[in-house]
Amino acid sequence: DARVTQTPRHKVTEMGQEVTMRCQPILGHNTVFWYRQTMMQGLELLAYFRNRAPLDDSGMPKDRFSAEMPDATLATLKIQPSEPRDSAVYFCASGLPGPSNQPQHFGDGTRLSIL
Amino acid sequence: DAKTTQPPSMDCAEGRAANLPCNHSTISGNEYVYWYRQIHSQGPQYIIHGLKNNETNEMASLIITEDRKSSTLILPHATLRDTAVYYCIVRVSANDYKLSFGAGTTVTVRA
Numbered sequence: 670d671a672r673v674t675q676t677p678r679h680k681v682t683e684m685g686q687e688v689t690m691r692c693q694p695i696l697g698h699n700t701v702f703w704y705r706q707t708m709m710q711g712l713e714l715l716a717y718f719r720n721r722a723p724l725d726d727s728g729m730p731k732d733r734f735s736a737e738m739p740d741a742t743l744a745t746l747k748i749q750p751s752e753p754r755d756s757a758v759y760f761c762a763s764g765l766p767g768p769s770n771q772p773q774h775f776g777d778g779t780r781l782s783i784l
Numbered sequence: 785d786a787k788t789t790q791p792p793s794m795d796c797a798e799g800r801a802a803n804l805p806c807n808h809s810t811i812s813g814n815e816y817v818y819w820y821r822q823i824h825s826q827g828p829q830y831i832i833h834g835l836k837n838n839e840t841n842e843m844a845s846l847i848i849t850e851d852r853k854s855s856t857l858i859l860p861h862a863t864l865r866d867t868a869v870y871y872c873i874v875r876v877s878a879n880d881y882k883l884s885f886g887a888g889t890t891v892t893v894r895a
Contacts, residue, residue: 702883711886712885719881760827777825
């Protein structure tokens with residue numbers, strides 16, 4: 670089965686460090702999402718792209734977070750500088766919207782801990 | 785997107801059918817009902833979706849009431865591996881492809 674691949678699976682770093690999370694969407698999917706999950710907030714959408722262009726990043730703190738798609742096979746989410754409150758599980762999902770309403774598929778996430 | 789209401793938790797016996805309810809009384813005509821589940825430490829997993837008609841796949845069945853104000857996800861023969869948080873999501877099909885996750889229902893399958 671095709672899968673969304675996220676790396677790294679776990680990341681522990683100190684406050685102030687730059688963090689980069691990567692996502693390889695399912696081949697052929699043109700829409701990529703970044704979600705964040707915490708115990709307090711649950712699953713929340715940070716940003717999403719279609720055909721590599723950002724469509725909505727209203728859920729993302731702009732001062733420290735940035736999301737890009739350098740090419741169709743790679744999406745990145747960066748935090749600089751990182752803060753303890755950024756500790757969460759970050760999920761990437763991909764999909765192919767259209768008349769058939771195919772669903773999004775999620776990766777297994779990057780578990781981020783900022784000390 | 786319409787808001788959904790799900791019970792916070794439910795238990796079911798292994799081997800029995802699990803019926804998970806979801807209310808979406810403000811659903812509009814072009815909104816689909818999606819079900820996902822999240823097993824501990826994994827990403828959300830798509831289960832099934834539908835618009836008006838009942839749907840069935842290898843994982844589950846989705847029963848949508850005629851007025852579309854509620855739906856039920858049926859896991860026909862629950863196993864211990866079905867223990868997870870189940871999310872019912874309503875989404876407009878066209879250009880808005882986002883998913884808004886609520887708290888879901890924590891389903892515990894007991895031996």
